[in-house]
Amino acid sequence: MRLDRILLAACLAASLAACTTTGTDPGPNPRVAKSDNALEGARVHTELAQSYMQNGDLQGALTKLNKALSFDPNYMPAHTVMAVLYERIGNQAEAEKHYRRAAALAPDKGDPNNNLGAFLCKTGRGAEAAQYFQKAVADPFYQTPATAWTNAGRCLETTGDVAGAEDDYRKAIALDPQNADALLQVASLLFQQNDAFRARAFLQRYDALGQLSPAGLKLGHDIELRLGNKDAAHNYSRRLQSQFPDSEQARAVDSTASQ
Secondary structure: OHHHHHHHHHHHHOOHHHHOOOOOOOOOOHHHHHHHHHHHHHHHHHHHHHHHHHOOOHHHHHHHHHHHHHHOOOOHHHHHHHHHHHHHOOOHHHHHHHHHHHHHHOOOOHHHHHHHHHHHHHOOOHHHHHHHHHHHHHOOOOOOHHHHHHHHHHHHHHOOOHHHHHHHHHHHHHHOOOOHHHHHHHHHHHHHOOOHHHHHHHHHHHHHOOOOOHHHHHHHHHHHHHOOOHHHHHHHHHHHHHHOOOOHHHHHHHHHHHO
């Protein structure tokens, strides 16, 4: 961390006796105090920016993020939030710049590498994205590696690598058996491969989590129809029409039923 480097440099520049603890309090180190104040300023303004974004005040959020980076230009979370903000307003060039800066500031950390990988995948650069997902899952302290494996699988799926995508999704599920996104994606891939029976097993695990979505209910409907279970298919259709009546999937089921 930056503070550690400052302390180390101070010890190297001074005599050994000056760096050991003595009974005399030398008083506050102004360089360390300044660093602490800069870090705190960057943190506070970044958190304020996140609150502004949640309330829809993107201009106010941008002002706070610029203030955060004026306190500490190397504050990684500020670059991450800045990237999200620019992506939200459609400025892809600035979003990429800040995603890359965040990853460069913490090259061995899971979150910034996963974020950059996800951005690159969304912008059609799956091959480059893969290396950042690998960096993310290599971080032994990364708290949500299943998220990176899910993103990696989704990225491979967009390039047509179905086998690789399924493998990554299964790695995500092995780490987090309640990973709804990965469960749904595996169910979808198996259905596309005409393995409706195994697709149903994964969809049932997804459905049991209670994270309903139009895509999941439509897939359940299609799986049961393929397996010849019309009552089960109708149940999925009824749930879809009831909970997501304006969805594209509901309209698709309506169209199929009317044929």
